Every structure is written in structure tokens, then in C-alpha cells.
Amino acid sequence: MSVIADQLSIQYGQTVAVDQVSFEAQAGQITVLLGPNGAGKTSTIEHLEGYRAASSGSSSVLGLDPIADHHKLTAQVGIMLQQGGIPTAIRPRELLQQYAGFFPASLDPEELLARVGLTSRSKTPYRRLSGGEQQRLSLALALIGKPKVVFLDEPTAGVDLEGRDLIRSLLLALRQEGVCVLITTHDLAETERLADKVIIIDHGKVIAQGSPAELMSATSSDHLLFGATPNLDCAALSAAVGSQASETSHGEYRVEAPPSPALVAAVTSWLAAQNIQLTDLRAERQRLDDVFRRLTDSTDA
């Protein structure tokens, strides 16, 4: 396992930012720490990057202690800070050449500039790059030393759609190469697209973790929703499809069973036999953001 957090807690004075967080992230996978702002994602990732000491619990990165063995890890780990970290007057090519000089083996700065789409901006001072270009440069900097583990704190924040596509394809390429990618985000759509594994974190605690599909199925009470003329005979419908059916509101119906093709066929044929017009049919799968919202809401309550 490339990255392990075990009962990890981080405190600032009296404030507990991270509270007994445990998770693992493995090579060749994209692991996403998902949570609202202030959830403890940055504290967690900055601990693994070697910046913040833990108040209790333990962690390891490539089998080493991220704080005590920091100097042994720097050549194998690539990071992207949530913001800043780059001199405002530096030019992208210069920056990548500078950092390339720090690593025993590094990517070619020119090639990397091309990969993040900054070749034409290679001589533009950092402060004059757009927000998205700055993020892409920061990502390039994380990759220059051919890392085995990559920590990215909000990599797509402030990036336009095109830039997101580019960042996504770069991350998928890293996964392909067997790199362990750990990112933080509060962007659900991004998480659904990218994550092999999601760790949902709120108020410093892990509230759920698993693959996006697991998180959806574990918490969904799957059912079929459809719209038709009001006041149908729900008892007859229930008997016909073999599952409880009810009219939830005027002309809106709900069948309490996973929306299998057989169930859909049973419902539509019953309606056809009654010559009833179907106005809409939805096989409702709870999306990750439902899960996310519900999980965080219940913690607040």
C-alpha cells in the first residue's frame, strides 16, 4: 500500500482538524479525499506531505514516516499546494528547469510544458498566467521528478472546462503508469469521473469510503419512479409487478424495488394493458452528491 493513514489526528491548539482518520491509497489508483471546505482534507494531505505533525495516530508513505523520513521521500513524492508556492516573476520553463535540477531523474521540461499545454506560455511570468494556467503549471511541477506518489490539493480549483479535461487526462495517464494519486476536492462531478476510491471526510472525520459505485449502492434504497394519469389502482399494480407501488403525489408513482429491466417491463406492460399514457419513467440511482449531502447533513444533525 502506497499511502496509509491509521487513526490519524491533527490538532491546532485546542482545535481538532483531523479526528482519527484512517484510509489507504494504492499505486495505480486515483484516491479522492472529498469533503466541504474546512473538513480537514488539506490538513490530512499536508501531514502526508510532511508539513504537519500528527497529534496522534500514525501514517506511512511508501513505507516511510512522512515527517521523520521527509528527506528520503522528497525525491519520490510530487505535490501541488492548494495555492501559491511559485515566485510571481518566474517563467514556466525556468521553474520546471529549476526543479528538474533538484531530482536525480526528472522529466524533460519541454515535454512536460507541452503535456500541460503551456509551450506557448513558457516565457510568460507566473503572475500573468490565467488561474487555469497557473494550476496546470503547478501540476507540472508535481510531476517533474517522476514521482511514485502524487498529492494534489484541489487541482481543478479555478480551472476552466478545457483545463479540467487536460488535468483529468493527465491524472488518468498517471494512474496508467502505476502512480499512486491522492487528491482533495469538494467537486462531486470531478470525483465521480476520476475516483477509483472516495474517502468522504467532514468535520475532520471519515464518514464513508469506498468506490463511487459502492458508495452509491451501499446507501441507495433503489426504486422506480414514473408519472401517469392520477388515481391509478395501486393495489392492482402492486399485485401485477410483485412489489409495493404507491402514488406519492398527484400523478407521481413509486415502485419499491430495484429498477431491473424485468420490473420496468412489468410496469410498462401493465400500463399498456390499461391503455394508460406513461408521461415519464426514472430509474432513480442516488448520485454521489445525494450521498454526500445526506451524509454530511446527518453529521450536522
Next chain:
Amino acid sequence: MKAISSQIRTELALSARQGEQLLVSLGIPLLILVFFSSIDLLPTGTDEPIDFLAPGVLALAVMSTAMVSLGIGTGFERTYGVLKRLGASPLGRGRWVMAKIATVLVIEVIQWIVLISASMLLGWSPPLSGWVCAIAGALLGTAAFSGLGLLMAGTLPGLATLAAANGLYLILLLTGGMIVPLSELPAPLAAVAKLLPAAPLAEIIIGSLTVGGSVASWAWVSLTCWAVIAPLGAALLFRWE
């Protein structure tokens, strides 16, 4: 070595691009040198103002680069998270400090070459024998003022470092015996100035590079103390974030 040279190259490129730093490190000393040597306004105590001003601005150049340029530059690097990001790279603290020192020394050498050439064009002819002591003093001064610059950079926010370094620069410029001899200051002020790092640095460089001059021993004692205490303070109190 590859890492240090890569860092030095970046530091020098960024320094050269910062107009205000160039002004402080070369513009002001050059202006003082040319202006006050052509117009005899300052009570330099020498027949030719250049004989006092030339070594004076060499001391000033050390103070500007080691304290002001280094302090302000590093202060903003800290504020913008540049040091934090470097901390996650294999460069490491030790090599970062070495690169900073080397960068300061390279800039000082360039400053001295420009200022010495300009001074000689203005008729300055220092005794050859004085250079060893002058350079030793400059190295001690570099340690002392780098320590002060990094102490400010590592403990104050970027803008506060800018203000503090420039303020201290102005005070030490006027009271440090660099453009106005200590003997012209009121005695209590001169006594305090001797305890600060600027006056001993000026005393050593001016004393060494003046024909028939000498260096008072208080200068070596005072500057050596600063060269030890200031870097030590910076090392102990520097906060990277």
C-alpha cells in the same frame, strides 16, 4: 551540486528581474558615489570626497544586498509559499541556505566590480595592502547582515519585512559611518552606532582602504559578534510558513 547550481541560477535570474532590488543594490550606491564625489557637500573629512565615499559605498553595497535584497526577497518568498513548496522538493534546507549565500556573494562581487571601477574613474587609488582586511570585513558584514535580513524575513509578514528592512537601511545608512563619518555625529549617537553592525563594517572597509589608515579594534569585535548572533538568531527563529 546540480541542485545548488540550479537554485543559484534561478535566484540570480529572479534578482536581476527585480527592478527595485537592482536600484537598492547598485543604483543608490552608484548615485551616492558619483553625486557626492562631484559635489563636495558631505563632511567626509578627507581632501578628496572620493577617498572616503568609495570605501563607504562598498560597505553600503554589502548592507543593501545582504540585508535589504535578501531580506525582502526571502520575506516575499515565504509569504507566497515559495519556501513551503521548495521544502517538499529534494533541495533541502542546507542547500537552500548555501544557494542563498552564494547568490548574495555573486551579487556583491558584481557590485564591487562596478563600484570599484567607477571609483577609480573618479580618481580613487586605494592602497593594495588593504584589500585582504576589506574583504574579510565584507565577509563578516555579509554574515551579519544576511542574518538580520533572514531574521526579518523569517519572522515578519512580507510587507512588514519590506518596511523594516528599508527603514533599518536608511537609519544605518545615515548613522553607519558610510557616507557621513562617525566623528561628525553627536557623541552619544556615535557610541550607539558602534554597537550596531553598519558602523564597524564601514570602519573596517574605510580604514583598510584609506592611504595611511587603520582599523580600530572595536570594529572587529562588534562586527564579529553580529556575524555570529544574527545568523544564529535567524536559524533559531525562522518560520518557513
